[in-house]
Amino acid sequence: MTIFPSSFDPATRTRWDKLLGEVVTIAAKHPDAVFASSLAAEDMLLLHAIVQTQAPIEVFTLDTGRLPAQTLGLIDTIADRYGAAVKAIRPDPAAVHEHVAQHGEFAFYESVVLRKACCAIRKVEPLRRTLKGHSAWITGQRRGQSVTRVELAESEFDPVFGLQKYNPLAGWTEDQVWAVIRALDIPYNPLHDQHYPSIGCDPCTRAIRPGEDARAGRWWWEQRASKECGLHAGNLKAIDAQT
Ligand code: SF4
Numbered sequence: 488m489t490i491f492p493s494s495f496d497p498a499t500r501t502r503w504d505k506l507l508g509e510v511v512t513i514a515a516k517h518p519d520a521v522f523a524s525s526l527a528a529e530d531m532l533l534l535h536a537i538v539q540t541q542a543p544i545e546v547f548t549l550d551t552g553r554l555p556a557q558t559l560g561l562i563d564t565i566a567d568r569y570g571a572a573v574k575a576i577r578p579d580p581a582a583v584h585e586h587v588a589q590h591g592e593f594a595f596y597e598s599v600v601l602r603k604a605c606c607a608i609r610k611v612e613p614l615r616r617t618l619k620g621h622s623a624w625i626t627g628q629r630r631g632q633s634v635t636r637v638e639l640a641e642s643e644f645d646p647v648f649g650l651q652k653y654n655p656l657a658g659w660t661e662d663q664v665w666a667v668i669r670a671l672d673i674p675y676n677p678l679h680d681q682h683y684p685s686i687g688c689d690p691c692t693r694a695i696r697p698g699e700d701a702r703a704g705r706w707w708w709e710q711r712a713s714k715e716c717g718l719h720a721g722n723l724k725a726i727d728a729q730t
Contacts, residue, residue: 489503489504489507489539489671491503491670491671492670495666495670496663496666498663499663499666499667502658502659502663503536503667506532506533506536506655506656507536507539507540509641509653509655510533510536510537510540510542510544510655511540511542513542513544513623513625513653513655514540514542514543514544516623517621517622517623517651518543519620519621519622519623520544520545520621520622520623520624520625520653521544521545521546521547521617521618521621521623521624521625522534522537522544522545522546522547522624522625522626523547523548523549523614523617523618523624523625523626523718524546524547524548524573524627525548525549525627525686525687526548526558526561526562526573526676526686527627527676527679527685527686528664528665528668528675528676528679528684529627529628529629529656529659529664530626530627531561531668531673531674531675531676532627532656532664532667532668532673533625533627533655533656534546534565534569534571534573535569535671535673538569538571544625545574546571546572546573546574547573547574547575547576547617548562548573548574548575548576549576549609549610549613549614549718550575550576550577551577551578551609551610551688552577552578552583552609553609553688553689553690553691554688554689555678555686555688555689555692557676557677557678557686558676558678558686561674561675561676562575564674565674568674576613576614576616576617577613578608578609578610578612578613579608579612579613582608582612583608583609586604586605586608590604593690595690595691595706596708599709602691602706602709609688610718611718614648614718615648618648618650621650622650622651623650623651623652623653624645624648624650624651624652624653625652625653625654625655626652626653626654626719627654627656628654628656628657628719629654629656629657629658629659629660629661629664630657630658631659631660631661631701632685632701632702633685633700633701633702634700635702635719636719639654639657640654640657641653641654641655641657641658642654661684661701681694682694682695682696682704683695683704684701684702684704685701685702685704685705687705691705691706692704692705693707
C-alpha cells in the first residue's frame with residue numbers, strides 16, 4: 488500500500504492505485520511483458536509501480552549512443568535506489584558506423600529522411616530486436632504529451648511490431664505524474680528541471696520556451712507532423728486524420 492500525505496489529491500491517488508492494479512494485471516496476462524523505458528518522468532513513475540508491485544516485468548532502455556549524460560546517470564541512480572537493473576539495448580555498431588561514414592555525425596539536421604534513417608538504426612531496429620518473441624510491451628506515453636498522441640489507447644495491438652501494447656499512463660496529466668513523483672520521492676532526470684519536459688538524444692533535444700508544446704524541443708527543426716521516431720509509428724494516425 489502506498490502512503491501519501493493526507494493532503495494528497497484523491498483523484499491522483501485513485502489513479503495511482505489503479506495503475507498498480509494494471510501493472511499486476513498486465514504481468515499476469517503476459518508473463519513475458521517488457522517495459523521499454525525512455526527514463527522520462529512518466530517512465531520513472533511506471534518503474535516505481537513495477538518495483539512496488541514486484542511485477543515480473545523486464546525493464547530496458549534504448550541506449551542510442553547519443554543520450555545525454557544525465558539520462559545515462561539515471562540508470563545508476565535506479566540501481567542504487569531500487570536495486571533494479573535497467574537493461575541498456577544498443578544499436579548494431581556496424582550499421583551505425585556505415586551510416587555515419589556515409590552521411591556524417593549530424594546528418595539528422597539535413598533532412599527528415601536522414602533523421603528517420605538515424606532513428607531507424609539507433610532506435611527502431613534495437614527495439615524490434617528486443618520485442619521479438621514477446622507478447623506485450625509497456626510504455627509511459629501520455630495523450631497530453633503531443634498532437635501525435637491525442638488518440639493514444641491504454642491498450643492496443645501494435646501493428647508495427649506485432650504484439651500487444653499497453654500505455655497505462657495514457658489518461659494521466661503532467662501534473663498528476665509530477666504529484667506522485669514528488670510525493671513518493673521518485674528519482675528523475677535532472678534535465679526535467681531545466682525545461683526539458685521530453686528528453687531524447689542529446690543533439691536532437693533542446694529546452695522548450697514558455698508556452699511551447701511539451702515535445703517542441705524534440706527535432707525542433709522539423710514540422711510537428713514528423714515528430715515521432717518510429718517507436719510509436721501508430722501514433723501518426725492522429726496527425727493523418729487532421730491533415
Ligand atoms: S533522436 Fe537524433 S541522434 Fe537519436 S536516433 Fe534519432 S536522429 Fe539519431
